[in-house]
Amino acid sequence: MSHGERQEFLHGTSDLRVAPDPTFRSSAFDPSAGRGVPTWLAATLNYCSRCGGALRLEPLPSEDRERLACNACGHIAYVNPRLVVTTLPVTADGDVMLLRRGTEPGRGLWAQPGGFMEIDETVHDGAVRETLEETGLVVEPGEIVGLYTRPEAAIVVIAFVAEIIGGAPTATAEALEVRPFAPDAIPWPEIAFRTTEWALRDWIRRVRPDLDPLDR
Ligand SMILES: [Zn+2]
DSSP, rough: OOHHHHHHHHHOOGGTTTTOOTTOOOOOEEEGGGGOOOHHHHHHOOTTTTTTOOEEOOTTTTOOOEEEEEEOOOOOOOOOOEEEEEEEEEEETOEEEEEOOOEEEEEEEEEEOOOETTTTTTTTHHHHHHHHHHHEEEEEEEEEEEEEEEEEGEEEEEEEEEEEEEHHHHHHSSEEEEEEEGGGOOGGGBBHHHHHHHHHHHHHHHGGGGGGGGOO
8 A cells, every 4th residue: 555545544544444434424524415525635725735825615606616716826726536546356266365454544454455546657557556566466457346436535446356467475564464365255344444345345246146245
């Protein structure tokens, strides 16, 4: 996991199955209305990045919703989600490789490799890079298993199923352990993030529809 993703998960901890985010229903964020900036993110958006003036949330003639704008120079600070690229690396035997997290949040729990897409790479390249960094596996991303929105963390998570074409499972500071799990042996109570659970369920529906992971 990159530094950026780690920071993101620290702020957007509602993804953690074991620790719901207390700020999720804060007044600054109204998911039911489909708008609003999460509290933790709004706290980082006080000043204009162009001139240093104060940002104000206000209606603007050119916009269809309130925006953070600078009265001094007119700059609008758009707030958009970032993309987290992840893979489900699948072995020749049809098992999925997961990593046991070496850092908080979710230390000791299982997740798929992934992290923030960098500004100068493709989705495909980001997925390959993050998977190699975190697991030691060289993968070839294939079909998209799922695309998951987490507005409370201001992220969109894309999960590719990926063929393992090289490397070897390697423990790192970020991964205490990297090992395969059969579709019918996923350690569900020890999965770190909801997005991991969602991706695994969608993958299992494809490869083993008889398992019905929602009915466990
Ligand atoms: Zn400004």
